[in-house]
Amino acid sequence: MIPYGAHDISELDIEGVVDVLKSGLLTQGDKVPAFEQALQNYTNASYAVAVNSGTSALHIACLALGVENGDIVWTTPNTFVASANCARYCGADVDFVDIDPATRQICIESLKHKLLVAKEFNKLPKVLVVVHFAGHMCNMKAIAELVNQFGVKLIEDAAHALGASYLGQYKGGCPAYSDITVLSFHPVKSITTAEGGAALTNNKALAHLLRLFASHGITKDSQNFVSNSVAAAHYEQQVLGFNYRLSDVHAALGIMQLKRLDKFVEKRAALAARYDEELKDLPITLPQFDPFSAWHLYVIELNHHDRDACFEALRAKGLGVNIHYIPVHWHPYYQQLGFTKGQFPHSERYYLNAITLPLFPALTADNQQYVINALREVLRD
Structure with a gap:
């Protein structure tokens, strides 16, 4: 994984x-x-x-x-x-x-x-x-x-x-x-x-x-x-x-x-740039380019595909993709405080289409290519 x-x-x-x-x-x-x-x-x-x-x-x-x-x-x-x-x-x-x-x-x-x-x-x-x-x-x-x-x-x-x-x-x-x-x-x-x-x-x-x-x-x-x-x-x-x-x-x-933070961020930025280049032709929305970001997460949004189905398909291929985040007001605790679905539509729409791809300093070029290939396969099916 x-x-x-x-x-x-x-x-x-x-x-x-x-x-x-x-x-x-x-x-x-x-x-x-x-x-x-x-x-x-x-x-x-x-x-x-x-x-x-x-x-x-x-x-x-x-x-x-x-x-x-x-x-x-x-x-x-x-x-x-x-x-x-x-x-x-x-x-x-x-x-x-x-x-x-x-x-x-x-x-x-x-x-x-x-x-x-x-x-x-x-x-x-x-x-x-x-x-x-x-x-x-x-x-x-x-x-x-x-x-x-x-x-x-x-x-x-x-x-x-x-x-x-x-x-x-x-x-x-x-x-x-x-x-x-x-x-x-x-x-x-x-x-x-x-x-x-x-x-x-x-x-x-x-x-x-x-x-x-x-x-x-x-x-x-x-x-x-x-x-x-x-x-x-x-x-x-x-x-x-x-x-x-x-x-x-x-x-x-x-x-x-x-002491290694700047090198970590440099590597994250390079990985993000590669994703930008390799994924630009897919039916997804990429994160906005930001040369000053720490690139903690690389989150894509699906334009047409079912997010949950794609998520499970990527997991089945050995990718530990994640979702960031369930809108806070959707959690049961906050629903009990009176919040309801539909109150913050942009956050909700984003969440329903978002998938976080692997991104960390030790991610190898081969593993990143595997992520890219797997995403292409899932979106082609």
Whole structure:
């Protein structure tokens, strides 16, 4: 089976992890701070807080921005459920903005219209979670200029986008335009820490809150202590936080992987370019060409064929194709909250025709040719 995504582990990666295993400090050593600094250097963010998953990073991002019961958070239906669940963890309501069918990203015109209506009815969201789907960066400058007029905070779900660039300055998120940018280091992402994530920001106060919420609500920085008790000489809990910390073992892998990130993205882009060339004559819609994408996913849309039948036929040929994503509002949990099919037609139409093809740095030329040939055979039948 050729998977749709896969990690790439080198001997140097393994050596970096083994060094930590031999060091005696598996957690709270020097590797997590070193990984955070490396992320700051790569992304041009002022602060980075490493955590145990991208979902955890989304959760603490919402908490740091004060999302709570009675608030509303918006995101796009074309994403993994974590982009919406993070608001529900805080007791907030969730709503969605449909995608632009050409870019598959949040539609800025739809967002503008929805904001105007929400303002009229006093239902503006506290936070908008923008998703950089498939590794392609959204137009953050335009989105920020729009939502700032309405006092809406911005979280970037950049789980797909580490390695992508925007305006020639930002790589994997735009903390200059958003309040917080969230990354994921799941094994199929741009780099992996096995499991892990991070929250990036340029705001010192938000960085402090992110770190608090990720570590039980506890600080060891005596300059920030509130209590005058003896116990506070060591640490104190200031908020109700969570144990979302990343271990040094995971961070060591992340440090080594980050050194190869640009090469990973270069290989992904080359594979995507080959798909573009080889598949252009088929009855499918290809993803828009984006020279600055991280190319996390390569998703085609079938123009005439039955998606489910093609999906099963490709699986039968040994291809681990996938579907990204079932619209969030179609899941039973969100249906129970009152959402119904038909509310966000562009996301739904895209989903019904979408198939994600294998794309990862270690995909060989022969295996990619097999994917191309298999797709041609299926669409010819």
